[in-house]
Amino acid sequence: MAERIVKEAQVPFDLGGSRFDQIATELFSDYSRARIQAWIKEGVLTVDGKAGKAKEKLFGGETIALDILLEDQEVHQAQEMSLDIVYEDEDILVVNKPAGLVVHPAVGNRDGTLMNAILHHAPETAHIPRAGIVHRLDKETTGLMVVAKTLAAQTDLVAQLQERSMGREYEAVAIGVMTGGGEVDEPIGRHPHNRMKQAVEPVNGKEAITHYRLVERYKNHTHIRLKLETGRTHQIRVHMAFIQYPLVGDPQYGGRLKMPKACSPELQEELRMFRRQALHAKKLELSHPISGEWMSWEVELPEDMKKLLAALKADMLESGSNDSEYF
Template sequence: MAERIVKEAQVPFDLGGNRFDQVATELFNDYSRSRITSWIKEGSIRVDGKVTKPKEKLFGGEMVTLDILLEDQQIHEAQEMPLDIVYEDDDIIIVNKPTGLVVHPAVGNRDGTLMNAILHHAPETALVPRAGIVHRLDKETTGLMVVAKTLAAQTDLVAQLQERSMGREYEAIAIGEMTGGGVVDEPIGRHPHNRQKMAVEPVHGKDAVTHYRMVERFNNHTHIRLKLETGRTHQIRVHMAFIQYPLVGDPQYGGRLKMPKACSADLQDKLRNFRRQALHAKKLELAHPITGEWMEWEIDLPEDMQQLLAALKKDMVESSNDTPEYF
């Protein structure tokens, strides 16, 4: 599978004096600067028909031609799998990812991933890096993800992520009773002693900012809403554990399961059998990568989180009814 793209543009005189790679990025702004530079070095973008070095300065008035053959970049197999598609057009797909689904193929998960499913559902994504998947969710985290179907859409969505203009909101159930919301602004990097984990790393970590607010407080638990400014690996899980409110069911950052005192048998059962982090990507908002239209989607919590919240509410009511009255 391959697609040839041919474009031609004359260099405006007001861009004269700038480097070839800078001018080409302006002329063909559907593509990233790094991709443009790579194509220039390959000779796929030329000035007046001649191969030109990226740093060479142009005068203005030259004719720049882009002639590229986009070839299938995927070594992964397309697989027919069920997909919960919330929205789709010619440029993007919005998917509601279920728990247990890995996003990218990796060691131990060579197939059966979201990428395999996307390649089957939209074969054109084979021409886009990572099948158009521009951000990820952990295997056990549920919720909304955007996938780009074209190279131009992917370039724009990546830019929105880098500029922090794409809105991503989550809901979670944390261990502990919060009294309000706040912001965690702590850098995240690889854990110094366990490379499978992330941690707050003041020296070597990358900046990470998580906003959180309380939705409802229960006995020893809090239902919270979170908004990301950045998208570091395990960001919400690491930040909430750092401020001593780890997520229910988190096997890496939540510690050993501790039952609240005097909680109901039903709640004990729900907590004991909740075997994933209670985290859901509930809302996604972005500018459409081609039309520029502002779009947003929001979906309900998955059944397992709804059942856990119901058990927490029921336990809260029962415990308050059991409180003796004093006169």
């Protein structure tokens, strides 16, 4: 379903002397400057009915107009799939992603992804880059994601992510007993020897900040709540492993499974069967991209994490021990 955008505005005289692209970005603030510049270059964003150049300066009083029929950006197939929709309106979609669902199509995962499901559920997202997906969760991480259904919403949500005003909170189960909460402020970049992994990279990494606090401590594990300031790939998993508290079940950063000593058979079974990182995007907060209303959503932990926490608690109560040695 193509979307037609028709807009018109008169250039205020107090903006006279500024560049065409700067003025257009201010007057049509629903769209990014890069998109505005592309439309000027294509000739669909005009000055007094004529094509212009991004750098040309306007005097004030001119009429700038936009008339464009957006073509589909995504060539991926729309697929009917079950979506756990937490909230939806004309501009945004908030979903609770299950474990095992890949967000974007890629080599080895051409279909059956969240993007394929969104394209079917909201066909209008086909004309938006990445079908309106503005952030991602790893395949085996569960929880909340927001998707833009219009270009204007996408521009605003991306800006909120860049300005770090969007709130994202996670819950996780870490290996080891933490003494208290804290902050990890360590740059993250691609692992120097394994391109499938990320790592703390002091020289070439990008800024990454993770805050964490304790929810509950067990004999050999800790239930934690985390808040992101930045959104680097695998950020929580890399940071927790870096401070020697990797997440339970993390196949890339947690190392081989180590069974705690004096561990109950029930807990041993839960730990063996938990084959994904114990990480859940529990809470999402943002300013609605169109109305500006501050909105917040929170979803329960998935059943596998509930079962894991229950087993950890039962094991602690049964033994009454604080032994934290591994074998």
